[in-house]
Amino acid sequence: MSAGTPVLSVRDMSKSFGAIHAVQGVSFDVMPGEILGLIGPNGSGKSTLFNCILGQLTPNSGRVEVNGQSVSGRRACDLNRLGVGRTFQQLSVFPQMSVLDNIILAGQEHRGTMLGRLFGAPDAGLTADADQMIRFFRLDHLRDTMAGALSYGQQKLVDAAMAFMAGPSLVLLDEPAGGVNLTMLANLKERLVAYNREHGTSFVVIEHNMEFVMSLCTRIIVLAEGRIIAEGAPDEIRSNQTVIDAYLGG
Amino acid sequence: MRRPGKPVLLGLGLVALALAPVGQTDYILYILSSWLVFAIAAVGLNLTLGYAGQISLAQASFMGIGAYTVALLTLAGVPWLVAMPAGVLLCFLVGLALGFPALRVQGHFLAFVTLAFNTLFFLVARNEDWLTGGPYGLSGMPRPDFWLFNTDPNLPFYYFTLIVFVISSALMWGIVRSPWGRAFKALRENPIRAESLGLDTRRITLLAFAIGSAYAGLAGAMFSPLVQYIEPGSFSFVQSLRVLLMVVVGGSGFFFGPVLGAAVVILLPEFLRFTEGYYLMIYATMVILLMVFCPSGLIGLGQRLRDRFRPGRELRGDMKQGAQL
Numbered sequence: 001m002s003a004g005t006p007v008l009s010v011r012d013m014s015k016s017f018g019a020i021h022a023v024q025g026v027s028f029d030v031m032p033g034e035i036l037g038l039i040g041p042n043g044s045g046k047s048t049l050f051n052c053i054l055g056q057l058t059p060n061s062g063r064v065e066v067n068g069q070s071v072s073g074r075r076a077c078d079l080n081r082l083g084v085g086r087t088f089q090q091l092s093v094f095p096q097m098s099v100l101d102n103i104i105l106a107g108q109e110h111r112g113t114m115l116g117r118l119f120g121a122p123d124a125g126l127t128a129d130a131d132q133m134i135r136f137f138r139l140d141h142l143r144d145t146m147a148g149a150l151s152y153g154q155q156k157l158v159d160a161a162m163a164f165m166a167g168p169s170l171v172l173l174d175e176p177a178g179g180v181n182l183t184m185l186a187n188l189k190e191r192l193v194a195y196n197r198e199h200g201t202s203f204v205v206i207e208h209n210m211e212f213v214m215s216l217c218t219r220i221i222v223l224a225e226g227r228i229i230a231e232g233a234p235d236e237i238r239s240n241q242t243v244i245d246a247y248l249g250g
Numbered sequence: 251m252r253r254p255g256k257p258v259l260l261g262l263g264l265v266a267l268a269l270a271p272v273g274q275t276d277y278i279l280y281i282l283s284s285w286l287v288f289a290i291a292a293v294g295l296n297l298t299l300g301y302a303g304q305i306s307l308a309q310a311s312f313m314g315i316g317a318y319t320v321a322l323l324t325l326a327g328v329p330w331l332v333a334m335p336a337g338v339l340l341c342f343l344v345g346l347a348l349g350f351p352a353l354r355v356q357g358h359f360l361a362f363v364t365l366a367f368n369t370l371f372f373l374v375a376r377n378e379d380w381l382t383g384g385p386y387g388l389s390g391m392p393r394p395d396f397w398l399f400n401t402d403p404n405l406p407f408y409y410f411t412l413i414v415f416v417i418s419s420a421l422m423w424g425i426v427r428s429p430w431g432r433a434f435k436a437l438r439e440n441p442i443r444a445e446s447l448g449l450d451t452r453r454i455t456l457l458a459f460a461i462g463s464a465y466a467g468l469a470g471a472m473f474s475p476l477v478q479y480i481e482p483g484s485f486s487f488v489q490s491l492r493v494l495l496m497v498v499v500g501g502s503g504f505f506f507g508p509v510l511g512a513a514v515v516i517l518l519p520e521f522l523r524f525t526e527g528y529y530l531m532i533y534a535t536m537v538i539l540l541m542v543f544c545p546s547g548l549i550g551l552g553q554r555l556r557d558r559f560r561p562g563r564e565l566r567g568d569m570k571q572g573a574q575l
Contacts, residue, residue, distance in 0.1 A: 075445065080446060105432050162447060
């Protein structure tokens with residue numbers, strides 16, 4: 001992969017559900033270290049686009065490349081092994097495992113062979129790395145707590161930590177700010193920015209919280225009715241009349 | 251946090267199992283051996299159902315495959331030590347095949363698929379009498395003879411069963427403590443999230459069925475020399491329900507749950523025999539009450555009591571929904 005190769009390249013992606021065209025000919029690139037925001041009103045096709053990129057929906061047409069390698073039709077687990085992490089809109093921790101076990105699980109499939117993991121150490125040699133990730137997301141005091149016993153915001157942080165555990169080159173964050181209180185949100189944003197600076201990981205962020213997305217992202221794509229209607233820096237998007245008409249409502 | 255009481259309890263349990271048959275009649279020895287044999291099958295189903303969350307109503311059919319394989323081979327003069335791995339391997343492979351429907355259907359649909367498989371096995375065992383002896387079954391299977399350790403008398407056979415039970419349980423402990431165990435739990439709790447973290451949920455689903463079935467095959471391989479007479483009715487759907495009951499009563503997803511559950515299903519009716527004609531009614535009532543007031547089983551009951559003193563471990567009810575995706 002050369003320095004100019006996009007981490008993620010989406011070309012002519014379309015997905016229909018019967019007569020409803022959820023995504024229509026969407027194309028965009030995400031460059032290394034970039035934080036791209038994907039915004040749009042409800043029903044604009046953001047989550048469908050995410051699921052098509054991540055192999056959880058089969059698109060009607062289109063092509064996806066990760067680090068120059070075609071991944072169209074690949075399963076979500078294969079994409080993760082190629083360096084793509086994700087979080088979900090709804091809570092998606094493993095409630096009956098401790099925070100530590102949640103984080104270790106997020107990294108263990110990247111260690112050795114499947115048979116090797118059966119005969120290897122119970123923690124797959126990941127406790128030190130997991131502790132580092134727990135410290136990074138300031139979850140030290142919750143390390144051995146069952147994830148299901150945490151508050152909503154704390155579970156969102158665990159969810160994010162899991163997405164980063166395998167050292168991905170790209171992370172897709174689906175509404176990371178949804179339902180998170182202001183204090184926790186500031187903490188989450190600060191940690192995401194710090195991770196991006198330290199590791200050069202690219203993010204694609206779907207978000208309805210405009211303040212959060214405008215302050216976090218370096219570039220923003222606006223979707224409406226399954227099509228890209230605007231693309232640019234946060235300040236450009238704020239003043240774009242098409243976006244104001246279609247999304248911000250004037 | 252490591253609790254020093256656990257190894258001590260485990261040691262005491264093993265001593266109790268070693269001393270249990272001393273001075274007992276042949277019938278009690280048979281019941282105790284039967285408990286351990288069914289406990290092996292239940293430990294296997296606990297992996298499939300309790301840890302990996304895949305319902306199976308076919309555990310008795312895999313016991314049957316293991317039992318018939320060992321019976322046919324040992325009657326043909328093949329040593330048990332060779333026949334047993336053959337039966338276990340066959341169950342592993344058939345279990346792997348039965349896992350494929352689980353990649354497409356879940357819940358009660360999967361339950362019916364496995365139920366149909368159990369019925370299919372029962373019909374084959376009953377109708378193909380050239381192989382299985384049909385409704386008359388097979389009899390006269392020899393018990394294993396390990397040179398200085400002949401298991402033909404009931405007491406040595408009990409200790410032989412105990413050794414097999416301890417080894418198979420230790421292997422299962424190794425599996426559930428390994429990263430595989432974490433992967434099985436992730437499959438149960440949130441398969442979509444697990445897949446997004448690089449876990450090949452198809453492969454782990456198939457393995458959950460295959461390993462659980464192999465344990466039932468091992469139980470069948472022990473059942474055959476224990477009773478020395480097998481017929482299709484021993485592996486019917488009702489027997490699968492009994493193994494399921496063992497897992498659920500003991501505590502699905504808890505390591506020692508199925509062992510305790512097997513004790514309730516096999517041993518409790520014997521303890522209640524003093525009530526004469528009422529013992530099965532009392533037994534059924536006790537099971538109903540347990541399920542109504544403690545659906546997480548006996549081990550779950552213990553955990554609930556512990557959670558009262560350590561509330562940090564309790565799962566927040568309001569967070570359960572969000573975790574399901």
